[in-house]
Amino acid sequence: MVRIDCCTRTGVAAASIYTLNIVLTTPVPWLLVVNLPLLLALLITQPRLWPVMRRLAAWAAAPALLLAAVATGEVVVETPLLLGMRLGLTGVTRVFLLFTATLWLLAGIYAQAYMARDPALNHFWGFYLLTLGGNLGVLLARDLVSFYLFFTVMGFAAYGLVAHNRSPTALQAARIYLILVIMGEAFLLPAMLLTAITTASYNLELVPLAIAQASNRNLIIGLLLAGFGVKAGALLLHMWLPLAHPAAPTPASAVLSGTMIKAGLLGWLLFLPLGAVALPEWGTVCMLVGLGATFYGVAIGLTQPNPKTILAYSSISQMGLMTVALAVTLMAPAERSLVLMTIMIYATHHALAKGALFLSVGMAAGASRVWHVWLVGVGTTLAALSMTGAPLSSGAIAKAFLKDATHVALPPWPGWLALLLQLSALATTLLMGRFLLAVWPQAQDAEKRLPLGMWLSWLTLLALMLGWFYVLPPGLLDAINRTLTFSALWPLVVGTLIVAAVHYGQRRWQQRTGNTLRLVIPEGDILVLVIAFLHALRRGWQLVVEPRWKAGWHHMTRRWSAYRQNISDWPDLAWLEHRLRSWPVAGTLFVVLVLVILALTH
């Protein structure tokens, strides 16, 4: 018990901490944090409340940030919602909540200025708030059902952000996004059901151990990897990212890329049996997928002209590196805490840096005066440098941790990974160089404007990105001393030289021939192949299978074929339906079916 002594300053502090802890054991603050955005989203549908709501909406993430700051230790509260909703924070989710709430808050303030003249502003804020509510819920949920609930809310609500400007490109991007969300659902639903039965509880803390001991754990793990992999932009499930991120308004892209894809990562961390059992096969799968994404993302990203698309591909690449860390702990369960620490640091770094880069795109487009151009240019370069892992940046610390983590992977990986990580730093440098060339603010246009809100949030985010790691405990902060090594430095230098050389070469070529020398791969890369394949499949069906199938039916039912009227729909069930409508057919068929099934099952 804390003795409450109101006369001294320490007494007041102790009393307020005491009160705070009592308040945090009730569901009220937790439900408030999650439901505030959802409530605002509901209220913004009322035209009378628009002026107030537009001001409030940007701040909807503030209570979450406050909660993350004050809720120390593991807290869980129970509410009677849904199937027994439990909300709370653990060490890992608290870190995720800190960077998620920060980025949403800053993106909200940015959006207030950036979107001010948007004709469909209320739509934007409505979907923004819904997505925010889902994202916060994912982090606070401590039971499986509410986790699934918030994950679904977030996934579907983000559709509205991607589709926001209603242009054909945006609608197509949103459509692809939705298809992949639905695909993810198709993996997640059985994964959740199997997990629930395996765990015999909805308590998330019990899930990893239960899966580790399950007889069908490979099925569950496979479904979980694929289901969350869609959100995390894992290789081959990444097609939505390069379409959706450029299509969404800039502040929305920042949160999509900075925080929302991390929800998929968090799903892996919460459900997979990390630390409980060694899964070398799955570890190898994740390692290959992660490394593949790391380099593939850069390779495709280099061909992109749109700066936001380049950033989307960079996200795929960076998520690949976090997948590598995940692979390590699947291989070496004993090092779970080291790897978790690595992923937390990496995710925080990436969220802030990628958020800053996305906001920079909006800043660069709006810069109109010379000093604007220079300030924005320098800030953007700093963010890009952090992303490449330049010495003394948060990226360098994140990479130092990643390097440590890879030492414990199963052989032969450690030897290879040391080299591959340096190569990936080189690749990222190339991509960031390409990004800076694509985004660099140039034209001076009086029409352009950069409101105060955009400046404020962008500069704050930059400052956080540059300095956040000083809150790390001294033991961890030591890593900063290791960032001034040759292995951290050479990729940056060589990468910069290559970018400069290629850029120079391109300009010379253009001057000499008048043509630009550039390879452009459509956004979504393999999506084009997938769509082509599906078209071919459909064409094949229409040309080969369907006529024969129909001819077969005709042949069998020649006497009735005259009755056929509707041949337009596929598969041709209308006709079947028509036949079924005559009673003797339906009745006999039912009896025959039942007899056949009975015979088969006995």
Added chain:
Amino acid sequence: MQLSKLLPLLIISSSMLPSILLFFLRDTRARLRIGLYLGAEVVKLILVIIMLLGIYAGESYELRVAIAPGIDFLLRANALAMLFLGLSAGLWLVTTIYAIGYMRNLPHHSRFYGFFGLSVTSTAGLALAGNLFTFYFFYETLTLATYPLVVHRQTREALAAGHTYLRYAVTGGAVLLLGIVWLQALVGPVEFTEGGALAGLQAEYSATTLIAIFVLLIAGLGVKTALFPLHGWLPVAMVAPAPVSALVHAVAVVKAGAFGVVRVVYEIFGTALAQELRVLLPLSIVAATTIIYGSLRALVQDDLKRRLAYSTVSQLSYITLGVAIVGSVATIGGIVHLVHQGIMKITLFFCAGILADTLGITHVSQMNGVARRMPATMVAFSIAVAGMIGLPPFAGFISKWYLGLGAVEAGQFWVLVVLVASTLLNMAYFLPIVYAAWFRAPDGPFIDKIAPGRFETGWLLLLPTLTTALLTLIFGLFASMGFSPLQWSELIAARELVSLPRVFTP
């Protein structure tokens, strides 16, 4: 007479007597008719709530009248009966309010409300029926009372639909009767018993005979619950006025069949015997086929009500599927869907009725941008759609979740595949409607069929729609609280499956 005997009788007569009275009322006496009708509904709802609390406290209500030796007219309430009775009484009230708003342009009011009330009376009788004979009696009166509602418009199309409906329903009834008579001849009078009336008797009779009886009973009931390929009448019968379609699809006709399946499996045969006869796997295969087939058909319908009708075919079989999977969790999922499917589908039909009545929109292809004109209606529609797909936190999610858990618990992983496929198909035929309504621009100005008022449509149409949409949310979000359908279904499962220990208790 004691209350325990009186209450079932009062509940039946509270809707039957006013309905009969209405036939003697001229169409012009609107105020008297509505007053009488709504009064009866409130009285009935109160009686049902009294009975519900009584059953929860463990009391029993039974009314038995001997008709012939071995044939009793038996009304008896138990937890399962109350679920259906509560649904029927509750939805009767909201549908009537909707009908008052909807029917102003249609003739023959007294006839409509009279038969409407008789249909609801029949469902109350079905809920309370204590043996197969009583069940059969109300099953047939339901057919007869709904026919005039289906053909209410008396157009050529409506009459043809009514004809199809009668052919199906009467034949189905005959098959059901055959099964009942055979069973009665074999074992004597059979009363619905929690745990199964035939449990323990199987040694005395040949398995083949019992299987044959089971097939006859399910086939007879399968017509009303629209099992593939006996579902042909349902999409045709949607020519009926919107309140009728809503009631038919949510509680009256189709639920009578589904409820019968539940009674037959749990209270006639009992899960133990049904498992021993190995009839449950075939039943689940038929249900799964219906789920997929209905969705595939829904996919290609442009007529909104037809699309909804095929969706009903598909969704109803969730109930049968839940019944056919052995285990308490799947049972809960199937039984709770009796209520959840009801409120979700009634919302969708209410919305379809509003669109047709206010703007003359009957096809999906006409719905571009309609949410700008009717936001509240489309919010209700979207909520019901999310529920139908099974998205959390709406009611349909609870059903699907428990069905899925039950399937995993029983080791029937193929059911998971069916559930996922059904979810995807539901998205494929529902989400384009939502997309068109909210995200597409309207093709042209909407033509108002009724004078614009304070709300986007008549408040009598809007209020019931929003109420059931809200219930869709509440039944999902507060599923673990108090008297939610889920909690009640858990009570039922605990009472029906005494022999089966509950494995999964999160």
